[in-house]
Amino acid sequence: MDGQxxxxxxxxxxxxxMPGADFTVVVRNALVSRRAGAVCGLGIASGLLVHTALAVAGVAAVLVAVPALFHALQLLGGGYVLQLGVRTLWSLRRPAAVPGGVQAAAVPDEVPAEVARPLRQGFVTNVLNPKASLTFLSLLPQFVPSGSPALPRTLLLALIVCTLALVWFQAVALLVDRLGRWLRRPRAARGLQAGTGVALTALGAALLIEPLLT
Incomplete structure (x- = not known):
């Protein structure tokens, strides 16, 4: 492997x-089950693959050239993350007994252990963040050696990013699952759920406010 x-x-x-909406939504799903968190991480990696593909295709450059389009994507992403946060906080209002003595409020009932929903949440949370496309647009060209074919190198860089995302978010899901017995205790679970809800709400609000101030 070369230095670059x-x-x-x-x-x-x-x-x-880096902590952000992706990390928080994986933790939110991993509280349901390791599988849900792992699948959510797969959705995020798929979103990163889209961003790298857009950077390669030059679509990310369009976002820079058309501020209105960039702001529209920010608003969509912010709105999605915000509603995830609000729904997580709202579920705290409905505690109910479940097998094993753990309250249902400890696990957001809006996020079932099925595959489709956590996969969609991870993918949409990541892909609606236009800053990721701009990051890759500015980052990838710096690691393509001068005179070498751009496409194979860029695809290799994209593969590295997606692999790192898969490994990292699987590790996050595993850690949350390993700590599950403690995290799913009523007091700890409600505290963590409240924390993830507040984090998602704050991140979503920030994404909504930023384009309105620029």
């Missing part, structure tokens, strides 16, 4: 692991 790939891998790992 090593440097890119380090930078990409930092970007993937």
């Amino acid at each position: 790939l090593i440097a890119f891998t380090g930078i990409a790992a930092g970007l993937v692991a």
Whole structure:
């Protein structure tokens, strides 16, 4: 592996692991089950694949050239993340007994253990973040050696990003699952659910407010 790939891998790992809506929505789903969290992480990796493909195709450059389109995507993404946060907080109002003595409020009942919903939530949360496309548009070209074919190298960089996302969010889902017995205790679970709800709500509100101030 050459020096540029090593440097890119380090930078990409930092970007993937940076706390944000992706991390929070994986934790939210992992509270339901390890499978739900893992599938949500797969959805996020799929969203990153879309962003890298858009960067390769030059679509991300259009977002820079057309501020209205960029702002519209920000509003869509912010609205989606905001409603996830509000729904998570709203579910705290309805505690109910479930097998094993854990309250239903400890696990958001809006996020079933099926595959489709966590996959969709991970994908939509990530793909509606236009800043990811702009990040890759500015980052990827810096690691394509001058004179070498751009497409194969860019595809390799995209594969590295998606692999890092898969590994990281699977690890997050596993950690939450391993701590599940403690995290699903009524007091701890409600506290964590409230924390993820507040985080998602704040992130969604920030995404909504930012385009209105620019």
